[in-house]
Amino acid sequence: MIRPAFGRGPVPILAAFCFLIAAGVADADAKVYEPESIMLDNGMQVVAITDQRVPVVTHMVWYRVGGADEAPGETGLAHFLEHLLFKGTDKVPSGAFSRAVSRNGGQDNAFTxxxxxxxxxxxxxxxxxxxxEMEADRMVxxxxxxxxVAAERQVVLEERRSRVDNSPAALLGERTDAALYxxxxxxxxxxxxxxxxxxxxxxxxxxxxxxWYxxxxxxxxxxxxxxxxxxxxLAEKYYGAIPARSVPERIRPAEPEQISARRVELTHPLAGQVSWARRWLAPSRxxxxxxxxxxxxxLAEVIGGGSTSRLYKELVIEQKVALxxxxxxxxxxxxxxxxxxYGQPADGHTVQDLERxxxxxxxxxxxxxxxxAEVARAVKAMEASAVYARDSVTAPAHSVxxxxxxGRTIDEIESWPEEVGAVTVEQVMEAARAVLRKPGHVTSVLRPKPAS
Structure with a gap:
């Protein structure tokens, strides 16, 4: 599942890139992207991904800090600071960064x-x-x-109202995350x-x-x-001149063993249709x-990765219990x-029918x-999607x-094609049993509120 991200507005990422993340293969690269990497003397990593078909570049600066690094009581601070970085420096006044990019036919954005x-x-x-030059300037x-600052705080509050408070799915997602973790x-x-x-x-x-910056x-x-x-x-000129600083170690708390199932339900007047989901904590890199x-x-591709997946063929086409x-x-x-x-029950069926x-x-x-055969088809689909992502000037920069x-390395990123190609049926089933047999899942249900 894509971890949520918030920014100053819509972030134009290609559908192929979104699929790669959702399928857990956003890291597919080197044999596809072939990135080159160096380290500046101040400790900043610099990566080039060459594709000279059109005279356009995507320039990205990634900071190793996000919402999970905030102190208790300061939720939203990482995202708030992301907004404030567009408020300028002595050299580049508020709004001048984006205006300069726009005047030169480009687009800029950010996300947390x-x-x-x-x-x-x-x-x-x-x-x-x-x-x-402008990005290096606002780094320091x-x-x-x-x-x-006061005005931008209101902008963020309005963003929350429009994207979360007025979205039943987003409200349910917040409550589900609070129950799952x-x-x-x-x-x-x-x-x-x-x-x-x-x-x-x-x-x-x-x-x-x-x-952190x-x-x-x-x-x-x-x-x-x-x-x-x-x-x-260019990197040495603009970023290499910035001295390194002491940055704290990222300390993350441990997650206790999950021993019980939980259920979260929300009935909301803005919900258009009943929806159902169930999720487990699972290993990450x-x-x-x-x-x-x-x-x-x-496994996710085999079970629910589109119209050829197990769930779709059985529940949508055969049983017609799911929309x-x-x-x-x-x-x-x-x-x-x-x-x-996740799923939506078909007409004439209930959430309980879909769940069963x-x-x-x-x-x-x-x-x-x-x-x-199912594993082979899934692997082929994942490999094909990684190749399609190469057609974008933006997706490779986001993915890498x-x-x-x-915390991954270039070598680990480059090994993806061999890694996915080596997955066996036995490994898929071992992973399935390791996750799906655990009792600590969370089921979430969103229901429309009946008219009074």
């Missing part, structure tokens, strides 16, 4: 996740020095006018609780900025019409049994990942297993940057 914060621009390759020279900070809303957003101050933001805690990724030969001197990550990605159904998993997180299923049908299919899979930001 639980494990990272990223800023990016897509622009003509001859304008790369301009955006690098942010100035915050108190009035602008007993102790890990993924249980807190990334955008923040409204009452804690209201209490965020200029001093909070600057303290977080000075604590440093070149040795950042990764520069440039994809498109670029080579490392050209990028290296850095939490739990990481050897299960790629088999779980394949839609699928599975999700994403292992590219620092903390616990989630593996789960999904449970029956899962029992059959755990009892009888999956066959080699995200992987590096959570």
């Amino acid at each position: 996740g639980y494990d990272y914060t990223a800023y990016f621009q897509t622009i003509a390759s001859d304008k790369l020095p301009m955006v690098m 020279n942010l100035t915050l006018d108190p009035d602008e 007993l102790n890990y900070p993924y249980r807190r809303p990334l955008i923040g609780w409204a009452h804690e957003i209201e209490a965020l101050t200029r001093e909070n933001a600057l303290a977080f900025y000075r604590k 440093a070149p040795n805690n950042a990764i520069l990724v440039v994809a498109g019409d670029i080579t490392m030969e050209r990028l290296k001197p 850095f939490w739990g049994e990481s050897r299960h990550v790629m088999p779980l990605s394949v 839609s159904v699928g599975a999700f998993y994403g292992g590219g997180t620092i903390g616990p990942a989630t593996f789960g299923f 049908a999904v449970e029956s299919e899962l029992e059959a899979i755990l009892r009888d297993g999956v066959d080699p 940057g995200r992987s590096l930001a959570v």
